[in-house]
Amino acid sequence: MLYIGIDLGTSAVKLLLMDGEGAIQNIVSKEYPLEFPQPGWSQQNPEDWGKAVLEGIPELLAGFDARQVAGIGAGGQMHGLVVLDKEDRVIRPAILWNDGRTAKEVEYLNGEVGKEKLSALTANIAFAGFTAPKLLWMRENEPDLFEKIAKIMLPKDYINYILTGVHCTDYSDASGMLLLDVAHKSWSKEMLELCHITESQMPKLFESYEAVGTLKPEIAKQLGLPEGVKVCAGAGDNAAAAVGTGTVGEGACNISLGTSGTVFISSERFGVDPNNALHAFAHADGHYHLMGCMLSAASCNKWLMDDIFQTKDYAAEQKGITLEKLGRNRVFFLPYLMGERSPINDTNARGTFIGMTMDTTRSDLTQAVLEGVAFAIRDSLEVACSLGITIQRSKICGGGAKSPLWKTIMANVLNIQLEIPESEQGPGMGGAMLAMVACGLYPTVEAACSKLVHTAETVSPDPEIADRYEKRYQQFKKIYPALKGLFPVLQ
Numbered sequence: 001m002l003y004i005g006i007d008l009g010t011s012a013v014k015l016l017l018m019d020g021e022g023a024i025q026n027i028v029s030k031e032y033p034l035e036f037p038q039p040g041w042s043q044q045n046p047e048d049w050g051k052a053v054l055e056g057i058p059e060l061l062a063g064f065d066a067r068q069v070a071g072i073g074a075g076g077q078m079h080g081l082v083v084l085d086k087e088d089r090v091i092r093p094a095i096l097w098n099d100g101r102t103a104k105e106v107e108y109l110n111g112e113v114g115k116e117k118l119s120a121l122t123a124n125i126a127f128a129g130f131t132a133p134k135l136l137w138m139r140e141n142e143p144d145l146f147e148k149i150a151k152i153m154l155p156k157d158y159i160n161y162i163l164t165g166v167h168c169t170d171y172s173d174a175s176g177m178l179l180l181d182v183a184h185k186s187w188s189k190e191m192l193e194l195c196h197i198t199e200s201q202m203p204k205l206f207e208s209y210e211a212v213g214t215l216k217p218e219i220a221k222q223l224g225l226p227e228g229v230k231v232c233a234g235a236g237d238n239a240a241a242a243v244g245t246g247t248v249g250e251g252a253c254n255i256s257l258g259t260s261g262t263v264f265i266s267s268e269r270f271g272v273d274p275n276n277a278l279h280a281f282a283h284a285d286g287h288y289h290l291m292g293c294m295l296s297a298a299s300c301n302k303w304l305m306d307d308i309f310q311t312k313d314y315a316a317e318q319k320g321i322t323l324e325k326l327g328r329n330r331v332f333f334l335p336y337l338m339g340e341r342s343p344i345n346d347t348n349a350r351g352t353f354i355g356m357t358m359d360t361t362r363s364d365l366t367q368a369v370l371e372g373v374a375f376a377i378r379d380s381l382e383v384a385c386s387l388g389i390t391i392q393r394s395k396i397c398g399g400g401a402k403s404p405l406w407k408t409i410m411a412n413v414l415n416i417q418l419e420i421p422e423s424e425q426g427p428g429m430g431g432a433m434l435a436m437v438a439c440g441l442y443p444t445v446e447a448a449c450s451k452l453v454h455t456a457e458t459v460s461p462d463p464e465i466a467d468r469y470e471k472r473y474q475q476f477k478k479i480y481p482a483l484k485g486l487f488p489v490l491q
Contacts, residue, residue, distance in 0.1 A: 001439070001441070002017055002018070002019055002025065002065075002068045002070065003019075003020070003069070003071050003073070003432040003433075003435045003436055003439070004016070004017055004018075004060065004069060004071070004073075004431075004432060004435070005018060005074075005075070005425070005428035005429055005430070005431035005432030005433075005435070006073070006075070006076070006159060006234070006428060006431050007075055007237070007240075007425070007426060007428035008049060008053075008074055008075070008155055009077060009258075009427075010034060010044075010077050010096065010097075010098070010259050011032075011034060011259070012030060012052075013029070013030050013053055014027065014028075014029045014425075015029070015053070015057060015428065016429065016432060017060050017061065017064065018429065018432040018433075020436060020441050021452070022451070022452035022453075024423060024429070025064065026060050026061075026062075026063075026064065027428075028056045028060040029056075030052035030053075030055060032044065032045075032048035032051075033048065034096075035093060038101070040099070040100035040101060040338070040339070040347070041095075041099055041100070041101050042097075042100075044080075044093060044094050045090070045093050045094070046082050046090050046155065046158045049158065050158065050159065050162045053159055053162070054162070054219075054222060057223045057225075061223075061224060061225075066223075066224045066225050066226070067226055069225055069229055070229065070230065070435075070439045070441075071211075071231070071232060071432075071435030071436065071438055072229060072230070072231045072431075072435055073231070073232045073240075073430075073432055073433070073434040074156040074159055074234035074235075074240075074427075074431045075234060075235050075236070075237045075240025075241065075244075075426070075428065075430050076154065076155045076157075076173070076236065076240075077155050077156075077237055078097050078154065078155075078173055078176045078236040079096070079097040079129045079130055079131050079154070079176045079177070080094045080095065080096045080097055080131075080155040081094060081095040081131050081135065081138070082094045082152070082154060082155060082158045083148075083151070083152055084149075084150055084151040084152075086150040088150075091145050091148055092138075092142065095134045095137075095138075096129075097129045097260070097295075098129060098259075098296075098338045100128045100129075100338060100339045101128075101134075102128045102137045103128060103347045103348075104137075105126075105133035105134075105136040105137050105140075106126045106127065106128050106133050106347070108136070109125075109126035109132065109136075109178070109194075110126045113194060115276060119272060121188045121190055121191055122180060122182060122191060123175075123181075123183060123270075123272050123280040124175075124178060124182070124276060124280060124281075125276040125345070127178075127341050127345055128341075128347045129341060130176060130177060130178040131152075131154070131176070131177035131179065132178035132179050132191060132194075132195050133178070136195060139195075149201060150201065151202075152197065152201050152202055152203070153167060153168075153169060154169055154173045154174070154236075156173065156236075157169045157173070160212060160231055160234065163215055163216065163231050164212055164213035164214065164215065164231050165216050166212045166213045167203040168206055169202075169203040169204075169233065170205070170206050170207065170208040170210075170233035170234060170284070171185050171205060171206075171207060171208070172208055172235040172236045172239035172240075172281060172282050172283055172284045173234075173235060173239070174282075175236070175279070175280075175282045176236060176279070179192060179195065179202070180205075180282075182281060182282055183270050185205065186205070187202050206232075206233035208232065208233050208234060208240075208243075208284035208286075208434050209233075209286070209437035209438055209444075209445055210232060210233055211230040211232050211233075211438040212231055212232065212233050213231055214228055214229060215227055215228075215231065230435065230438050231435075231438075232434050232435050232438035233434075234431050234434060235284035235430065236284075237258075237426075238264055238291060238293070239283055239284040239430070240284060240426070240430030240431050240434070241254065241256050241258075241264075241426040241430055242264050242283070242430065243284050243285065243429075243433050243448075243449065244421070244425060244426050244427065244428070244429035244430035244433065245395040245397050245421045245430075245453060246395065246421070246449040246450075247264060247395055248266055248285040248445055248446050248449050249266060249268065249285070249287075249446055250267060250269075251266070251267070251389070251390075252265070252266045253265050253266075253391050253394035253395065254394060254396070254397065255394050255395070255397075255410070255418070256397050256398040256401075256426070257298050257373070257397075257399065257401050257406065257410075258397075258400070258426070259296075259297065259298060260293055260294060260295055260297055260299070261294040261296075261297025261376065261377055262291055262293050263291065263292040263342075263377055263380040263381055263384065263394075264289055264290075265289055265290045265291070265389060265391070266283055266285070266287065266289045267283075267287060267290065268287045268288075269288065271290065271387075273290060273387060275343075275383070277292070277342060277343030277380070277383045278291060278342060278343065278380060278383050278384065279293065279342070284430065284434060285444070285445040285446060286445065290384060290387075290389075291342075292379070292380025292381070292383065292384070293341050293342050294340060294342060294377065295336075295337075295338040295339060295340055295341055296335050296336065296338050296340075296351070296373075297335070297373050297376075297398070297400060298373075298398060298399045300333070300335045300337060300372070301314065301366075301369050301370065301373070301400065301406075303337060304365065304369050305317060305366075309362065315403075317362065317363070318366060318403065318406075320363045321363055321366065321367045321370075321405055323408070323465065326367075326412060326465050326468065327465050327467075327471070327472055328468060329367045329368055329371060330355045330357070330364070331353060331354070331355045331356055331364045331365060331367070332353070332368055332372065332472075332475070333354075333365075333368040333369050333371070333372030334351055334352040334354075334372060334376075334479060334480060334483070335351060335372045335373045335376050336349035336350050336480075337351040342379075342380050343380055344379075346484065346487070348487040348488045349480065349487055350490070352479070353368065355368075370405065370406050371409055371469075371472070372476075373400070373406075374406075374409050374410045374414070375413060375472075375477075377410070377414065378413055391416055392416055393416055393419060394417075394419070395418075395420075395421060396410065396418045396419070397420075397421060397426050398424075398426060402424070407420070408459060411460060411461045412461045412462060413466075413469045413473060415461050415469075415470070417458055417459070417460050418458065418459045418460075419455045419458050420455065420457040420458070420459070421455060421456060422453075422454040422455065422456040423453075433448045433449070433452060436448055
């Protein structure tokens with residue numbers, strides 16, 4: 001049988017077709033626009049996602065027997081606010097995970113409601129990207145539209161709705177809304193009241209590997225698929241990517257270098273970082289995880305290459321950065337181009353180069369960006385270490401992980417072994433694997449990971465380079481605190 005995985009990203013949807021043994025048969029990608037109507041704002045039209053998926057699946061299946069497709073699973077960008085009216089029409093563009101318009105609402109939630117209360121109710125505090133602050137912003141700034149809300153969901157849930165007609169979400173994705181009681185896996189009545197919404201406006205909750213329904217007859221016909229194809233609840237992109245890299249069970253770690261960057265630590269037990277620098281979320285395997293998320297990771301390098309250097313030859317820009325130069329760059333970069341989430345939670349933070357001199361080169365700036373992202377990832381890993389969690393190795397995935405240089409920098413900055421999965425298809429592969437469990441091919445997510453996920457390469461730190469980076473990281477740590485008070489003034 002065949003299974004379709006959907007990776008609903010920020011700039012494109014990537015669809016993959018996989019067989020039950022984990023072999024990827026085909027991949028199709030469809031791009032869609034991203035809107036920045038004001039500085040710090042980020043939004044998209046959900047209908048563009050639906051159009052891309054419905055056009056992409058027939059392309060994906062071209063040359064294959066569509067009757068063999070048994071299930072569909074999606075991993076999607078988290079936190080985005082998708083709102084429908086009573087006719088299930090999209091009310092406004094989705095406010096995305098990297099949108100920073102909710103500073104006032106975040107201050108209200110963390111300040112007046114209180115971080116301690118939020119953590120008790122949801123296991124997390126408010127961040128600008130989370131869904132609850134966006135609802136408060138919408139109520140304040142778009143009251144007429146707010147009154148029309150009949151259903152609230154997340155980006156990949158909108159795709160599942162198009163496919164099945166079911167208003168659903170899964171626990172991993174719902175964990176990032178600040179509306180879910182993560183410990184008890186139920187909507188928090190107090191948080192819903194705080195946001196002036198009702199439980200009837202929320203989607204039904206599922207485990208990621210549970211089937212939410214089958215294809216609507218008209219959708220099955222449009223896609224050329226059998227009506228009995230099962231659609232599972234799927235997962236937030238990071239949880240889905242963790243499944244795709246086999247990061248399940250107790251103490252496993254995955255680092256993702258996508259548009260955003262994450263440190264993902266899976267656990268069989270529920271636990272909360274007392275300082276809330278890391279998110280405490282449900283995992284797609286039915287258990288839990290801690291996660292640190294930086295808003296700009298590979299996107300920092302894309303910005304430097306595409307917009308500043310105006311080149312698409314990323315490898316050429318990295319070519320001159322030899323092992324001898326690692327840990328010796330005098331230029332630092334703060335990777336806060338969209339503000340920052342973990343662990344500083346500061347919407348005012350901005351990207352900054354510091355340490356430049358007259359002999360600073362393009363190569364120095366490129367290296368500083370790669371290192372700055374690695375240092376910021378380490379910031380979250382340091383929080384995990386402070387909780388008594390020992391990380392000696394981690395999987396790594398995402399577009400940035402395709403760079404041999406960046407993987408080497410990351411291994412030495414973090415001073416851990418990095419394992420590169422044989423198949424680096426992230427959320428799409430995880431989505432397909434969740435669909436396999438929903439269809440009964442594997443009894444558990446862990447069983448699917450054990451059978452299907454393999455390591456292709458391991459990158460180990462070099463003691464000398466790691467020592468140089470340790471000194472550089474201690475310097476890096478001092479930059480943001482020194483500039484923190486200046487960022488609001490510069491707005």
